[in-house]
Amino acid sequence: MSDNISASLDRNQTLLQAAALAEHLARSGVHWTPRPNLQNVAHLKDRFTVVATPAVVAAGLSPEMREPESPTQQPASPSIPQLKPLTQTPLAHSSSKYQGSSLGIAERKSRLSILQSEVAQCTKCPELVRCREHTVFGEGNPQARFMFFGEAPGADEDHSGRPFVGKAGQLLTKMIEACKLSREEVYIFNTIKCRPPNNRNPEPDEVANCRTYFEQQIQLIRPEYIVCLGAVSSQALLDNKLSVGRLRGSFHRYFDSKVLVTYHPSYLLRTPAAKKAAWEDLQLMMRDAGLR
Numbered sequence: 001m002s003d004n005i006s007a008s009l010d011r012n013q014t015l016l017q018a019a020a021l022a023e024h025l026a027r028s029g030v031h032w033t034p035r036p037n038l039q040n041v042a043h044l045k046d047r048f049t050v051v052a053t054p055a056v057v058a059a060g061l062s063p064e065m066r067e068p069e070s071p072t073q074q075p076a077s078p079s080i081p082q083l084k085p086l087t088q089t090p091l092a093h094s095s096s097k098y099q100g101s102s103l104g105i106a107e108r109k110s111r112l113s114i115l116q117s118e119v120a121q122c123t124k125c126p127e128l129v130r131c132r133e134h135t136v137f138g139e140g141n142p143q144a145r146f147m148f149f150g151e152a153p154g155a156d157e158d159h160s161g162r163p164f165v166g167k168a169g170q171l172l173t174k175m176i177e178a179c180k181l182s183r184e185e186v187y188i189f190n191t192i193k194c195r196p197p198n199n200r201n202p203e204p205d206e207v208a209n210c211r212t213y214f215e216q217q218i219q220l221i222r223p224e225y226i227v228c229l230g231a232v233s234s235q236a237l238l239d240n241k242l243s244v245g246r247l248r249g250s251f252h253r254y255f256d257s258k259v260l261v262t263y264h265p266s267y268l269l270r271t272p273a274a275k276k277a278a279w280e281d282l283q284l285m286m287r288d289a290g291l292r
């Protein structure tokens with residue numbers, strides 16, 4: 001590729017990132033944004049370019065830092081997957097914008113808190129109500145640019161009432177930090193809000209009962225990106241039965257949020273070889289978001 005073409009692609013990518021950021025600020029209730037200035041954006045983008053931070057290495061995600069798994073394995077490619085086009089499906093949530101206007105932070109906090117109280121009193125799934133110690137609503141920044149969407153609380157989460165605080169949660173925290181983000185600046189929540197007995201998968205009627213809660217959380221926050229961790233959350237959000245393997249590696253849409261599907265941290269704990277793919281997914285998002 002000639003230098004001119006690659007400079008122009010880079011410039012377009014930068015402008016797209018600036019436009020996406022301005023859109024995100026508008027969705028977050030910021031109604032004044034500066035005109036995107038290419039030089040400033042490019043300067044900021046350069047400041048955010050890091051390949052393997054200590055957090056990446058700590059999460060065991062960096063392909064460059066891992067031992068090859070077998071003598072025949074190819075060395076990890078330093079190249080980053082290119083953006084693929086958003087999947088176009090005829091579902092309403094894949095083509096339309098969030099309804100109504102975006103709320104300011106105080107109103108978001110208040111509505112999330114009302115919804116949290118509603119969830120705490122929910123009795124729609126008798127089996128889950130009998131077993132639960134706490135409902136686990138979700139937590140984080142009500143103006144998050146990134147939402148991380150899990151499956152269901154486990155024992156530690158049920159006990160504390162907070163999402164992703166057990167072993168899988170520790171890995172998720174490392175994954176978030178590897179993206180140069182913190183738990184406080186993102187929003188973390190689950191598809192269902194009560195722990196299924198013996199950590200079984202949520203039943204379809206349980207997902208259906210919780211749909212109104214997770215959809216309202218997303219609708220209030222309107223993030224730029226939703227990261228679906230595992231098949232339960234991706235199938236619930238995208239309304240399909242496809243595997244993570246089929247859905248990962250490109251962006252999907254939920255209203256005007258981009259949806260990235262990747263492996264659940266619990267699966268990564270059981271299958272460390274899948275960490276490379278998960279890290280590629282996160283890098284795809286970071287690159288799209290201008291975080292690297």
Ligand code: URA
Nearest residue numbers: 150151152153163164
């Ligand atoms: N697994 C999940 O999907 N969610 C949690 O909150 C914890 C573990």
